[in-house]
Amino acid sequence: xxxxxEVDHRLVRERVAQFRDQTRRxxxxxxxxxxxxxxxxxxxxxxxxxxxxxxxxxxxxxLNSTQLRKLAHIARTYDKDYAHFTTRQNxxxxxxxxxxxxxxxxxxxxxxxxxxxxxxNCVRNTTTDAFAGVAADELLDPRPYCEIIRQWSTLHPEFxxxxxxxxxxxxxxxxxxxxxxxxxxxxxxxxxxxxEVGFRVIVGGGLGRTPMVGKVVREFLPTRHLLTYLDxxxxxxxxxxxxxxxxxxxxKILVQAMTVEAFAAKVEDEWLHLKDGPSTxxxxxxxYYAAFFTDPSYETLAANSAEFVAQQASEPAFxxxxxxxxxxxxxxxxxxxxxxxxxxxxxxxxxxxxxMEVAADLADRYSFGELRVAHEQNLILAxxxxxDLYQVWLQAKQHGFATPNIGLLTDIVxxxxxxxxxxxxxxxxxxxxxxxxxxxxxxxxxDLGDIDCNFSGCMNACGHHHIGNIGILGVDKNGEExxxxxxxxxxxxxxxxxxxxGPSFAQADVPLAFxxxxxxxxxxxxxxxxxIETVRxxxxxxxxxxxxxxxx
Amino acid sequence: xxxLIKHGVVVADDNWRLLRDEEAEFAxxxxxxxxxxxxxxxxxxxxxxxxxxxxxPDSDPLVLQPHLASLTLIAIDFPAFADGRGYSxxxxxxxxxxxxxxxxxxxxVLRDQLSYMAQVGFDSFAIREDRSAAExxxxxxxxxxxxxxxxxxxxxxxxxxxxx
Numbered sequence: 001x002x003x004x005x006e007v008d009h010r011l012v013r014e015r016v017a018q019f020r021d022q023t024r025r026x027x028x029x030x031x032x033x034x035x036x037x038x039x040x041x042x043x044x045x046x047x048x049x050x051x052x053x054x055x056x057x058x059x060x061x062x063l064n065s066t067q068l069r070k071l072a073h074i075a076r077t078y079d080k081d082y083a084h085f086t087t088r089q090n091x092x093x094x095x096x097x098x099x100x101x102x103x104x105x106x107x108x109x110x111x112x113x114x115x116x117x118x119x120x121n122c123v124r125n126t127t128t129d130a131f132a133g134v135a136a137d138e139l140l141d142p143r144p145y146c147e148i149i150r151q152w153s154t155l156h157p158e159f160x161x162x163x164x165x166x167x168x169x170x171x172x173x174x175x176x177x178x179x180x181x182x183x184x185x186x187x188x189x190x191x192x193x194x195x196e197v198g199f200r201v202i203v204g205g206g207l208g209r210t211p212m213v214g215k216v217v218r219e220f221l222p223t224r225h226l227l228t229y230l231d232x233x234x235x236x237x238x239x240x241x242x243x244x245x246x247x248x249x250x251x252k253i254l255v256q257a258m259t260v261e262a263f264a265a266k267v268e269d270e271w272l273h274l275k276d277g278p279s280t281x282x283x284x285x286x287x288y289y290a291a292f293f294t295d296p297s298y299e300t301l302a303a304n305s306a307e308f309v310a311q312q313a314s315e316p317a318f319x320x321x322x323x324x325x326x327x328x329x330x331x332x333x334x335x336x337x338x339x340x341x342x343x344x345x346x347x348x349x350x351x352x353x354x355x356m357e358v359a360a361d362l363a364d365r366y367s368f369g370e371l372r373v374a375h376e377q378n379l380i381l382a383x384x385x386x387x388d389l390y391q392v393w394l395q396a397k398q399h400g401f402a403t404p405n406i407g408l409l410t411d412i413v414x415x416x417x418x419x420x421x422x423x424x425x426x427x428x429x430x431x432x433x434x435x436x437x438x439x440x441x442x443x444x445x446x447d448l449g450d451i452d453c454n455f456s457g458c459m460n461a462c463g464h465h466h467i468g469n470i471g472i473l474g475v476d477k478n479g480e481e482x483x484x485x486x487x488x489x490x491x492x493x494x495x496x497x498x499x500x501x502g503p504s505f506a507q508a509d510v511p512l513a514f515x516x517x518x519x520x521x522x523x524x525x526x527x528x529x530x531x532i533e534t535v536r537x538x539x540x541x542x543x544x545x546x547x548x549x550x551x552x
Numbered sequence: 553x554x555x556l557i558k559h560g561v562v563v564a565d566d567n568w569r570l571l572r573d574e575e576a577e578f579a580x581x582x583x584x585x586x587x588x589x590x591x592x593x594x595x596x597x598x599x600x601x602x603x604x605x606x607x608x609p610d611s612d613p614l615v616l617q618p619h620l621a622s623l624t625l626i627a628i629d630f631p632a633f634a635d636g637r638g639y640s641x642x643x644x645x646x647x648x649x650x651x652x653x654x655x656x657x658x659x660x661v662l663r664d665q666l667s668y669m670a671q672v673g674f675d676s677f678a679i680r681e682d683r684s685a686a687e688x689x690x691x692x693x694x695x696x697x698x699x700x701x702x703x704x705x706x707x708x709x710x711x712x713x714x715x716x
Contacts, residue, residue, distance in 0.1 A: 007697055007709060018694045022664065038634050039664055121634065151699040151710040157668035158643055158700075161636025227708070238640050273648055278706045288714040 044115030061089030301333025349377030417457030426474025
């Protein structure tokens with residue numbers, strides 16, 4: 001992974017010093033609340049329901065064990081012994097005291113971490129495929145480009161005060177696992193007819209109040225032009241994006257208002273002046289950053305050793321975990337392990353300080369000391385030998401992250417909701433738990449198969465409910481919490497925005513509605529058909545009829 | 553104009569008067585900064601003082617191209633500090649139009665913006681009247697480096713550190 005040099009260290013230290021002084025001036029009354037707000041937001045600090053919330057950047061979801069131990073230390077020292085992984089692959093602390101935040105940032109800086117631009121109207125943490133570098137279907141390792149984008153976007157003087165937040169995702173594989181169609185800019189690696197690798201540039205996707213699938217503004221951008229083209233897109237947005245209404249300020253609204261053709265033409269116009277300028281990437285530049293992301297020293301192993309096969313045969317629970325919680329690896333004899341943070345009774349994405357330390361130990365012992373955070377809010381050990389999987393399973397089980405539910409209905413992607421967030425209309429955590437309890441039978445859950453379930457406590461859509469195969473949105477009706485259910489959303493190459501099936505439900509009725517939807521799916525599915533495929537084939541009407549039949 | 557930082561030092565008054573009002577009166581020998589439309593009317597006329605122009609965040613800086621030779625100062629307005637359009641306008645003036653004169657940030661201009669403003673090409677800052685220019689000056693030193701290519705350093709750090 002990327003290693004800071006002296007200049008990276010210096011810049012982060014300077015940002016800590018700057019923020020320390022901004023906090024001091026705010027506490028001394030020299031900065032008003034209105035003046036301090038954008039400054040603290042640009043450093044990941046929200047003022048929440050109970051206390052400030054600090055969001056720490058985990059660039060493109062990559063962590064090493066030292067960093068995770070530091071996060072555990074911060075959770076213990078400055079917070080309540082736990083933290084929360086977000087859908088932007090970041091980590092949130094829910095209970096820090098404002099006056100301690102500069103010290104927390106100084107501790108983070110020691111391990112090459114920060115909270116720069118994890119919030120505010122600026123370019124946010126770039127996200128990518130959690131299996132980058134180890135996935136079998138990869139055209140290009142996206143991580144060097146993510147690091148280049150991280151540096152380009154960090155403390156960018158021209159784009160620090162954009163109309164609204166700005167999110168970039170990069171996918172390097174054939175199958176898009178980075179949700180590039182629902183980002184402000186999605187960069188999807190493609191190969192052109194000459195065999196050259198470049199990016200398809202998708203602009204104007206996004207969730208929130210006005211969910212939209214993005215549009216292609218450039219079918220093929222040679223990788224060397226990455227930064228000048230990003231500058232052109234951002235400059236057009238910075239100058240012409242709406243600033244009069246925060247709900248109309250995302251780039252998707254500008255693209256829609258201008259039409260994608262006119263927007264693309266304006267970007268090309270701007271780019272003509274920037275193209276081949278000093279920010280053009282040479283092969284040496286890309287090679288320099290790629291050198292940080294070389295393969296670890298894999299052993300030459302045979303896949304599926306006799307012992308490994310025997311372990312699966314004698315221990316069905318291990319086989320089940322293996323099926324759901326590990327992923328194929330490009331290197332024979334290795335697999336990637338997903339540590340589930342979706343145990344029933346624990347808020348999705350939450351992790352205790354003790355679990356962080358266990359995960360760091362597992363990474364050191366079994367996966368070259370590195371981990372990834374998935375945007376589905378789980379942790380990943382990317383490079384585990386098959387012969388170590390049994391041990392990893394035993395230890396993960398002991399510490400509460402071996403729930404074999406990855407990709408299943410109970411692997412719910414969920415925002416913190418009304419229990420923590422001051423924006424939320426409704427609580428999400430207790431409802432997610434009620435669903436997990438309803439579907440606690442593993443055989444039934446396995447039979448239902450792959451289902452993305454996403455839950456947001458308000459229309460800001462932090463839980464990405466629009467792209468859940470089944471999505472839940474908390475809504476407020478006269479001060480009461482109600483829940484809307486959507487079906488048919490999906491991420492990846494066939495990205496789609498889910499549609500609301502009908503009137504919203506009271507909290508207690510959500511699990512039952514889920515059960516009816518799943519029953520209908522089991523009745524209707526063709527052999528081998530996944531839930532989302534059945535929804536696409538038969539449409540929403542049968543589900544609607546089933547769910548609301550007895551309510552009339 | 554007071555409370556001004558210019559070329560890295562606080563200056564008390566540099567004899568430019570900023571007239572935001574399109575109708576404002578001024579003497580024939582005064583040095584005035586005028587809103588764009590007023591500037592376009594007045595320039596080339598009888599005025600014997602110096603003329604400068606104030607660009608609003610939604611102004612198109614490219615309309616100044618024919619006048620650049622006669623302009624020694626362009627001011628860019630920041631009606632609210634969260635309005636970032638002026639940063640792009642400054643870059644366009646410096647990089648696209650190669651404007652070499654003074655580029656001044658006016659309006660809601662505070663200490664915490666100065667280091668970014670300097671990077672995109674501003675070299676003078678009219679600090680909001682209720683704040684101290686001397687204290688704001690420290691903001692210019694917040695960062696010793698920039699990752700990106702900027703007006704001050706066109707080659708980005710992320711390229712400069714790559715061995716050739």
